[in-house]
Amino acid sequence: MNSLWAVTLVTLVKDIRLEWRSKDALNSMLFFSLLVVVIFVFSFDPLAEESRHIVGGLVWVAFLFAAVVALNQTWARELRNQVLDAYRVSPAPANALFLAKALGNFIFVSVLEALMTPLFVIFYNLRVLGPAWQLVPIAALGTWALVVNGTFFAAMSLRTRSREIMLPLLLFPISIPAVLGMVAGTTSILTGENSAHFYIVLLLTYDVVFTTACLALFGMILHAE
Amino acid sequence: MKRLFPILSVCTAILLAYALYQALVVAPTDAQQGDVYRIIYYHVPSAWTAFLLFFINFIASIQYLAARKPSTQAAAKWIVIAIGVLGVIACFLPQVQQSLPTGMRPSAVATTVLAIPAFYFLIGKYFPAERLDVLAVTTAEVGVVFCTIVLVTGPIWARPVWGIWWAPGDIRLTSTLVLWLIYVSYLVLRKFSNSAQTQMLAAALAVFGALDVPLVYFSIWFFRTQHPQPVIGGGGSMDPRMLHVLLVSWMAFLCFAFLVCWSRFRLELLYREIEEGHAIESLVGSGAPAKASLPLGRRAR
Numbered sequence: 345m346n347s348l349w350a351v352t353l354v355t356l357v358k359d360i361r362l363e364w365r366s367k368d369a370l371n372s373m374l375f376f377s378l379l380v381v382v383i384f385v386f387s388f389d390p391l392a393e394e395s396r397h398i399v400g401g402l403v404w405v406a407f408l409f410a411a412v413v414a415l416n417q418t419w420a421r422e423l424r425n426q427v428l429d430a431y432r433v434s435p436a437p438a439n440a441l442f443l444a445k446a447l448g449n450f451i452f453v454s455v456l457e458a459l460m461t462p463l464f465v466i467f468y469n470l471r472v473l474g475p476a477w478q479l480v481p482i483a484a485l486g487t488w489a490l491v492v493n494g495t496f497f498a499a500m501s502l503r504t505r506s507r508e509i510m511l512p513l514l515l516f517p518i519s520i521p522a523v524l525g526m527v528a529g530t531t532s533i534l535t536g537e538n539s540a541h542f543y544i545v546l547l548l549t550y551d552v553v554f555t556t557a558c559l560a561l562f563g564m565i566l567h568a569e
Numbered sequence: 570m571k572r573l574f575p576i577l578s579v580c581t582a583i584l585l586a587y588a589l590y591q592a593l594v595v596a597p598t599d600a601q602q603g604d605v606y607r608i609i610y611y612h613v614p615s616a617w618t619a620f621l622l623f624f625i626n627f628i629a630s631i632q633y634l635a636a637r638k639p640s641t642q643a644a645a646k647w648i649v650i651a652i653g654v655l656g657v658i659a660c661f662l663p664q665v666q667q668s669l670p671t672g673m674r675p676s677a678v679a680t681t682v683l684a685i686p687a688f689y690f691l692i693g694k695y696f697p698a699e700r701l702d703v704l705a706v707t708t709a710e711v712g713v714v715f716c717t718i719v720l721v722t723g724p725i726w727a728r729p730v731w732g733i734w735w736a737p738g739d740i741r742l743t744s745t746l747v748l749w750l751i752y753v754s755y756l757v758l759r760k761f762s763n764s765a766q767t768q769m770l771a772a773a774l775a776v777f778g779a780l781d782v783p784l785v786y787f788s789i790w791f792f793r794t795q796h797p798q799p800v801i802g803g804g805g806s807m808d809p810r811m812l813h814v815l816l817v818s819w820m821a822f823l824c825f826a827f828l829v830c831w832s833r834f835r836l837e838l839l840y841r842e843i844e845e846g847h848a849i850e851s852l853v854g855s856g857a858p859a860k861a862s863l864p865l866g867r868r869a870r
Contacts, residue, residue, distance in 0.1 A: 500758075500770050500773065500774070503762060503763075503764065503766050503767075503770060504758065504762040504763070504770075505762075505763060506761060510757075510758065513754050514754050514774065517747060517750040517751045517754045517781075518751065518754075518777050518778065518781050520747050520750070520781070520785060521747075521781065521788040524788050525788055546787065549784065549787070550784055553780055553784065554777070554780065557776065557777060557780055561776065564634070564637070564769060565769075565770065565773060568766040568769050
């Protein structure tokens with residue numbers, strides 16, 4: 345158990361340091377979601393009342409697309425110089441690698457969300473009518489739901505042709521309940537019409553179920569030969 | 570076995586024709602919807618067949634993943650038994666009964682839960698480990714076809730009856746659509762993946778898909794459904810004559826699905842045999858003895 349956390353921490357710190365120096369994933373994600381926001385602003389020109397109903401959907405669609413940009417780069421780094429093969433023959437637990445990658449992606453996407461949310465507020469003149477603090481658990485649980493499956497499917501699509509296209513094709517159908525929970529939860533908080541408790545429970549269930557499934561199957565995916 | 574195939578084909582053709590005759594002529598016209606309701610004799614049996622095929626795909630994928638190591642195989646066996654026992658007991662607890670959607674009978678849910686261990690052991694008994702993946706790809710492909718029929722016939726019926734083609738947020742419509750999307754992505758993965766790892770990746774994706782469907786169902790729990798209540802095990806009611814025709818139609822569809830699966834299964838086996846032959850040929854070189862090359866010379870079993 346100790347070695348699991350030790351390897352996780354080492355790999356996570358290595359990933360964050362690499363990202364800090366290159367800023368590849370974060371810059372491309374930021375610019376990508378900025379473009380999505382701008383295109384949405386041109387496409388829809390809603391009143392303040394309407395925008396509360398649609399922004400939940402727009403925000404999460406933008407983050408979902410941006411997350412795919414980052415997720416696609418997750419494993420690409422490990423393919424150069426056969427790092428992944430070296431990892432495969434080492435006695436380090438496979439799940440440590442997975443957890444580190446998922447946590448790293450979680451941090452990157454969370455940073456993106458923290459930077460992009462003010463832009464949405466400015467462009468759409470948002471004012472939250474419900475309990476705003478509930479947006480934090482929805483964002484955290486929703487982001488984890490995206491990145492945990494995204495990291496898994498990115499590892500899976502490594503072994504396919506045209507892997508950059510494969511990831512969204514695999515990830516989006518499975519993510520539908522999570523996306524629905526995030527969008528409906530965010531909308532109900534923004535409009536203040538319904539309670540978001542149900543969606544928080546839904547996202548929590550989704551996270552627990554799929555984190556377990558990913559951890560149970562990742563070793564098999566990594567060592568598949 | 571091989572001689573059975575043409576006989577079964579003829580029987581299926583007769584049964585399908587009989588079901589069509591029953592559906593169009595014998596079944597009484599619905600008092601409210603008129604003749605348009607007759608599409609359910611294709612819609613509902615396709616749905617049941619598709620769900621059954623996806624269920625078999627899930628079980629075959631689990632078996633495939635479990636068969637890789639003896640220890641996981643034993644663990645999976647006990648987990649499946651535990652699911653069967655606990656699931657049936659849980660269905661009759663008052664707390665669980667209250668949370669079931671209205672109209673869903675606990676005995677029907679218990680029967681569905683029992684199907685998991687039953688299918689698990691049946692498939693494990695009749696399909697050796699190397700054929701489980703063949704079974705999985707077969708049922709996924711045929712299941713997608715039947716699910717497509719469901720998704721096409723549904724809106725055709727809904728337009729005159731509901732006045733809309735599609736009810737967004739409806740629990741049954743959405744979960745069926747998501748199921749279809751998951752299995753299409755499953756087939757895309759199989760198409761795009763090269764190499765020997767495809768089978769394992771596909772099996773993992775099937776498990777993810779099966780975990781996803783209950784969550785989809787749960788996520789739209791609060792939305793009302795416009796879809797008619799299920800006829801069997803649910804709160805829906807139906808004229809016995811209509812139900813009779815529906816069951817005849819289902820039998821015909823099941824036979825048809827079985828037939829298609831059977832031929833697809835044989836095709837996939839042959840295809841893999843050819844691949845294996847090619848692999849051996851390239852390993853041994855062109856000077857290899859003829860019998861190690863293509864197995865096309867002999868007849869398919």
